[in-house]
Amino acid sequence: MKTILEINHLNKSFDKQNILHDVNLKINSHSIIALVGANGAGKTTLINLILDLLPIDSGYVKFLIDDNWKKVTGVMMQDNISLHRIKVKEIIELSRSYFDKPLPYTELLTIANLKTQENSFMSELSGGQKRRLSFALALAGDPQILFLDEPTVGLDSNARNDFWKEIDQLRKNGKTIFVTSHYLEELENIADRFLILQNGTIAFDGTIQELRSRKGQVLIEFDSNLAAAIFNNLNMVISINQIGQHYQIITNRPNDLITALNPYLSAITNLQIKQTNLDTMLLNYQEDSTHA
């Protein structure tokens, strides 16, 4: 693996409000990098700065694989392109025409899953079909790096599963994928590296395992008819969620919590210890930041 994109001391503000502050990143080839964060954390701004759609205040973005980075990147933005009076086959051919060695037309049509609709106008496609088409258009130049901004929005669950399988295959073929998504459970299963963007800075950069060990959090679930106040008073509890008689407790000291629950074990059933998922960890990051 080699570094193909370098971001150094990147800063961006709008109307004197800091959106990104001193962002430093090195992106390696053959990997899937997930950029996550709450709404307004600066994810889209960071992508726009990388893609030169916004001017940089200070710092720099440098692609290390080609003088013309547009020749080696494919981009799927949040908004689908939907031109009036242009057919599916025409926009695919137009996309191919910009590159020296594009993917074959039929392969792109298959990726778009629009074999029977190549003569349809783009504006006649459904939201999911437009999303698939945008994905195919991003791949037209057989790019080294793919930028995917909320790629599965508008896709049904089957289409989402198929999509991530294709992304996995692209990684195996040596591509680098930089992705943002609000479907965190999907990213959890596929991304090699997570970047948590918070208040304009990279709050975490590492694998999901590193994130778990760093936060050291586990989820303890059980059923009990005891009052929530009993568990709330335990100082090793980070957060508690009660649904009827079902409790979900997040802690970074699971052994201490189990010991503390000992006196109540007779009133506790179905005790389970689980790994926290990305959603929970991200939520905790936000809560940590709010409390800080």
Place this chain on the structure above:
Amino acid sequence: MHNYLFQTKLNFRRIILRNKSFFIFDMLLPIVFYLLYTRVLTTGLSTQALTAWNTNYLISMVIYSCMLGGIVTTSNTLLDDQTSHFRLFISLKPISKFQYYSSMTIVFLTLNLISSILICLVDIFVNHVVISLPLLILLIVINLAGTIPLITLGALTSLAQKPNTVNLLNNIIVFPLAIISGLWWPINLMPNWLQKIGKLMPTYQLAQIERNLLHHTNVNFGAIINVFAWLIILALLFLIIIKLQKQKGLVE
């Protein structure tokens, strides 16, 4: 070069060939005005005066049709490309913005060329105005070159980014500009102060260049400089606003 030709071909398809109702309206409107002003509202004129009026009004309506094509069509098409995210799509591809805009300009100039030819044909076959073919070709070529500032003005208007605002701007610009430039009725019928403003407009100056050519009078270099200056000013304004919009985060 291949992608440039392909992109231009697609632009022709989507803007003209697959948009027939717009195309017909765009072509017919100036012809209807021309016929109205030369066949209906000209009773009582002597044959000599009528010939002069028809010839001058030919120039007016050729320029007016190019105003419709140059300002209204350009702004609406570019706005459509922005709202459908085509401009964003283009800006992420390894081609220059110049390629996109020049490819579109070829289509807009072709629209202007077709409308100019149609009005001239109406002039020749309906109003029986006699113009030699070389002079006619020269007039049309000069007219096309002279409408490039109008296309730039249309591109500038499209930067308003909202369909309502763009339509409002088009209405504010096109009709008043046609009137104060003396395209609908002679400029000397207007108050002096308005005439002064009208004579600064590129459409008035373009009409002067073409009328001088038609009447075999001297080339009006002042008018040529005026039209060229408008092109430079509008192009600079366009580039500055694009840059400011990018800085403000109004992405493509």
